[in-house]
Amino acid sequence: MKKVIYLGIVLFSVSLMVLSFRTDSANRKALAAPAKDSVGSVKAFMSVYKVLMSPRCMNCHPSGDVPLQGEDSHLHTMNVKRGVDGHGLYAVRCSNCHQPANTPGLHMPPGNPKWALPPAKMPMVFQGRTPRQLALQLLDPKQNGGRTKAQLIDHMAKDDLVGWAWHPGDGRKLPPVNRAALVAQVRLWIAKGAYAPAAKAK
Amino acid sequence: MITITVNGQRHDIDADPNMPLLWAIRDILGLTGTKYGCGAAQCGACTIHLNGEAVRSCVTKVSRAAGQQIVTIEGLSANNNHPLQRAWNELNVPQCGYCQSGQLMSAAVLLRENPNPTDQDIDDAMSGNICRCGTYQRIRAAIHKAAELQSAGAKL
Numbered sequence: 001m002k003k004v005i006y007l008g009i010v011l012f013s014v015s016l017m018v019l020s021f022r023t024d025s026a027n028r029k030a031l032a033a034p035a036k037d038s039v040g041s042v043k044a045f046m047s048v049y050k051v052l053m054s055p056r057c058m059n060c061h062p063s064g065d066v067p068l069q070g071e072d073s074h075l076h077t078m079n080v081k082r083g084v085d086g087h088g089l090y091a092v093r094c095s096n097c098h099q100p101a102n103t104p105g106l107h108m109p110p111g112n113p114k115w116a117l118p119p120a121k122m123p124m125v126f127q128g129r130t131p132r133q134l135a136l137q138l139l140d141p142k143q144n145g146g147r148t149k150a151q152l153i154d155h156m157a158k159d160d161l162v163g164w165a166w167h168p169g170d171g172r173k174l175p176p177v178n179r180a181a182l183v184a185q186v187r188l189w190i191a192k193g194a195y196a197p198a199a200k201a202k
Numbered sequence: 203m204i205t206i207t208v209n210g211q212r213h214d215i216d217a218d219p220n221m222p223l224l225w226a227i228r229d230i231l232g233l234t235g236t237k238y239g240c241g242a243a244q245c246g247a248c249t250i251h252l253n254g255e256a257v258r259s260c261v262t263k264v265s266r267a268a269g270q271q272i273v274t275i276e277g278l279s280a281n282n283n284h285p286l287q288r289a290w291n292e293l294n295v296p297q298c299g300y301c302q303s304g305q306l307m308s309a310a311v312l313l314r315e316n317p318n319p320t321d322q323d324i325d326d327a328m329s330g331n332i333c334r335c336g337t338y339q340r341i342r343a344a345i346h347k348a349a350e351l352q353s354a355g356a357k358l
Contacts, residue, residue, distance in 0.1 A: 079329030090327035091256035091308035097243040
């Protein structure tokens, strides 16, 4: 009798183990990557584009070697320049005026411990980019600081200097959406296939 | 109490960590060569060296200088014989003189990093220091002169 019971337990355990490895077609679908959706992906990217082209982001991703200032993104005063490492030159390096935190008051220097432009060899330009150009650039490790898609999401979600955009100091407008919303759109853009908008999209 | 080293001398300063360094230098330590021009990092009159970098002391908190090395215009040289100071004297650069401490401190960083600067280099380094009297041409000439003096001094 005991042998029958033990045998029953063994058979039951083995069948549980076997069943746990089975995946029917419904499970396979659930485990697979989300379906690619070019329309949804592009729509999500256009939300991302609006944020990246807003002054709080674009001003430090200029097309030239001079950072931009203000809501109208004019050239930074005092002839400051990117320099080789993105931290400026000589007596006008970024951290010579920009402190580790925002200096309070209107028109006072904003601040962050990492305040700088991208380096000259990897300028990561936003200014003047069409949506298609920016999307392709963001996805290219040779142009995006060597980042994978996962690292790109991480950069948008966690980087301290990126986060400054939502705490920019007195008198500066915030980006069009909050950070959580931006990151959600970046994730959606990539999850739905990381499609770049058409060339004529604006 | 915050400890900073200014011109090679250690000081214990009883100040709010958020006090602008300019205030501490002028009011507490009595080193009045560094000037207040705008209070907004726009003019460069307050330029000093923090660990060799030309920072604007009007927006730099004392806490950032804690444990660090500060050099003010008084400490640029022992006997006013820095090549820049000699050049400034030779070419009679200042008019009212108010901006000149900052001009010299910025130029000192340029000359240290680039012993033979071009006019473009001078533009790049010095455009953040403004002079209401308009001594820019003499500043530029004096920087070139100081580069020569520095080079001649190195060859001796």
